[in-house]
Amino acid sequence: MGGEMRKHPTIICRCNDVTIEDVERAINEGYTDLESLRKRLRIGMGPCQGRTCIPLLIRLLARKLGKKPTEITLPVTRPPVVPIPLELFLKSKDVGGERK
Amino acid sequence: MKVNILIVGGGISGLSIAYTLAKRGIKDILVVDANYIGSGSTGRCATGIRASFTSEEHVVLMKNSIELWKKLSQPEELGKYGLQFDQGGYVWIASKEESVELFKKLVNLHNSLGVPTRVVSPEELKELVPPIRADEAKAALHDPTAGKSYVFDTLHAYIKACKELGVRIMTFTPVRKLVAGGGKVKAAVTDKGSIEADTFIVAAGSGSKKLMESIGVDIPLKNLPRHIMITEAFKPAFKPLVIDWDAGGAPYIVQTKEGNFIIAREIEEEPEQPLGSVRIDFLPKVVSAMAKWFPWIKRIRVLRYWIGYYVTSPDHHPIYGPVDEYENIYLACGYSGHGYMLAPVTGKIITEWLLDGRPSIPQAERLTLRRFKEGRLIEEFAIVG
Numbered sequence: 001m002g003g004e005m006r007k008h009p010t011i012i013c014r015c016n017d018v019t020i021e022d023v024e025r026a027i028n029e030g031y032t033d034l035e036s037l038r039k040r041l042r043i044g045m046g047p048c049q050g051r052t053c054i055p056l057l058i059r060l061l062a063r064k065l066g067k068k069p070t071e072i073t074l075p076v077t078r079p080p081v082v083p084i085p086l087e088l089f090l091k092s093k094d095v096g097g098e099r100k
Numbered sequence: 101m102k103v104n105i106l107i108v109g110g111g112i113s114g115l116s117i118a119y120t121l122a123k124r125g126i127k128d129i130l131v132v133d134a135n136y137i138g139s140g141s142t143g144r145c146a147t148g149i150r151a152s153f154t155s156e157e158h159v160v161l162m163k164n165s166i167e168l169w170k171k172l173s174q175p176e177e178l179g180k181y182g183l184q185f186d187q188g189g190y191v192w193i194a195s196k197e198e199s200v201e202l203f204k205k206l207v208n209l210h211n212s213l214g215v216p217t218r219v220v221s222p223e224e225l226k227e228l229v230p231p232i233r234a235d236e237a238k239a240a241l242h243d244p245t246a247g248k249s250y251v252f253d254t255l256h257a258y259i260k261a262c263k264e265l266g267v268r269i270m271t272f273t274p275v276r277k278l279v280a281g282g283g284k285v286k287a288a289v290t291d292k293g294s295i296e297a298d299t300f301i302v303a304a305g306s307g308s309k310k311l312m313e314s315i316g317v318d319i320p321l322k323n324l325p326r327h328i329m330i331t332e333a334f335k336p337a338f339k340p341l342v343i344d345w346d347a348g349g350a351p352y353i354v355q356t357k358e359g360n361f362i363i364a365r366e367i368e369e370e371p372e373q374p375l376g377s378v379r380i381d382f383l384p385k386v387v388s389a390m391a392k393w394f395p396w397i398k399r400i401r402v403l404r405y406w407i408g409y410y411v412t413s414p415d416h417h418p419i420y421g422p423v424d425e426y427e428n429i430y431l432a433c434g435y436s437g438h439g440y441m442l443a444p445v446t447g448k449i450i451t452e453w454l455l456d457g458r459p460s461i462p463q464a465e466r467l468t469l470r471r472f473k474e475g476r477l478i479e480e481f482a483i484v485g
């Protein structure tokens with residue numbers, strides 16, 4: 001995302017280069033829950049899995065919607081939470097084929 | 101509330117149907133979804149699009165759908181809202197002689213139906229997919245018409261275009277049940293009140309079976325959990341979606357437009373398992389299968405792993421069109437893992453059932469619910485990606 005020239009772009013998701021302006025535009029377009037914002041903008045989908053940006057996004061969204069941050073439904077957490085090198089899985093006993 | 105057409109399900113199918121109907125001038129269409137748009141299988145899919153299938157019905161429908169994907173991606177249609185169709189192709193790798201023989205037969209079928217697939221050598225495979233280690237490949241089947249379309253851009257484009265054409269979209273509104281009487285469906289009951297409609301369309305993915313049960317119609321669908329993962333992003337490495345035909349569970353890999361690798365493989369699963377049922381053995385199974393072809397993959401990291409349903413019918417083909425019991429309800433479900441690629445043609449088929457009385461593609465007319473009662477099942481044996 002990002003991409004276009006802005007006067008004062010403020011990065012909110014530094015993993016995926018999403019700005020506050022991107023978020024505000026998406027909210028105005030009707031993306032008013034965290035799951036759809038995440039998917040529309042890829043915010044929170046970077047290597048840190050949103051650890052940095054999702055708390056900021058929750059506050060921004062709550063303010064825009066006139067809600068309390070605690071009223072915002074949290075996004076689903078997907079395993080493995082912290083990125084893991086694929087190599088580690090090759091040591092598992094589950095390596096191997098599976099026939100349907 | 102009363103509307104002309106109520107579409108239950110705001111996945112790619114529901115949106116495509118709404119868009120196609122609205123383009124033909126139909127007014128007063130409402131799409132309702134239990135959650136956010138794309139929250140069902142659509143947002144969980146691998147975004148692959150191909151015509152290289154193993155039944156006449158699938159090949160013809162997909163070929164039509166690919167033509168529509170190309171048209172939709174033009175600036176004057178949904179291209180202006182960001183829908184892209186990236187025609188990078190598909191390759192199926194065979195490591196057994198008998199699979200090469202099978203590929204030759206499939207190519208004949210595809211070519212006879214106008215899909216220009218080819219059997220290619222390991223050397224050509226390496227040209228199509230430079231970072232592959234192809235020594236164990238005997239040959240590959242290349243489908244140059246196949247491709248991918250980034251799902252959340254596509255959904256966004258459909259939403260924008262639908263709204264522009266006057267379609268209303270209501271999210272976070274589950275339909276609890278349908279109400280029928282006198283051979284007609286009357287209303288959909290939601291927590292926000294009942295919605296009456298002249299015509300109902302059920303495009304509710306894994307919720308379709310339950311919804312139809314509420315008016316006594318049995319649709320033979322199973323929700324099969326399918327596991328899938330995504331890695332961190334890298335620069336563009338190869339364009340086609342790559343499938344290992346001989347590995348069991350048909351492992352595949354595709355690179356997204358952001359550069360992440362999506363990797364999946366079917367593992368033994370029970371239908372109807374909840375979507376939170378993480379299987380720790382999935383990651384070793386899928387990684388080992390892909391590391392055989394792409395040894396460098398070991399050094400990259402997995403970001404996320406999730407599960408979605410293949411809403412599967414007994415013959416692995418979709419269920420399209422009217423039902424015998426009621427005159428004003430149409431089904432669009434049971435894609436068995438291919439509903440994303442079918443979406444444009446799904447819109448066309450359902451629109452034609454409604455407005456013209458029957459679909460213009462003869463193969464689509466065979467796909468009604470009635471085929472299961474009459475035992476006219478359709479054969480398919482390549483259900484992946």
Ligand SMILES: Cc1cc2nc3c(=O)[nH]c(=O)nc-3n(C[C@H](O)[C@H](O)[C@H](O)COP(=O)(O)OP(=O)(O)OC[C@H]3O[C@@H](n4cnc5c(N)ncnc54)[C@H](O)[C@@H]3O)c2cc1C
Pocket residue numbers: 108109110111112113114132133134135136137138139140141142143144145146147148149273274275276303304305306307308311326327328364407408409410432433435436437438439440441442485
């Ligand atoms: C891991 C995985 C990979 C896949 N890869 C591919 C691929 O590469 N190519 C491909 O073509 N297909 C693929 N598929 C299949 C594809 O995702 C589906 O076939 C397609 O998304 C179906 O779209 P849909 O709109 O019919 O259903 P869904 O996207 O499931 O939408 C149905 C919607 O209906 C809503 N709903 C359900 N019940 C109710 C109710 N009672 N009231 C209101 N709303 C309701 C749900 O919330 C949902 O949003 C894949 C699927 C999975 C799981």
Ligand code: FES
Pocket residue numbers: 012013014015016043044045046047048049050051052053054
């Ligand atoms: S800062 Fe947004 S995902 Fe890392």
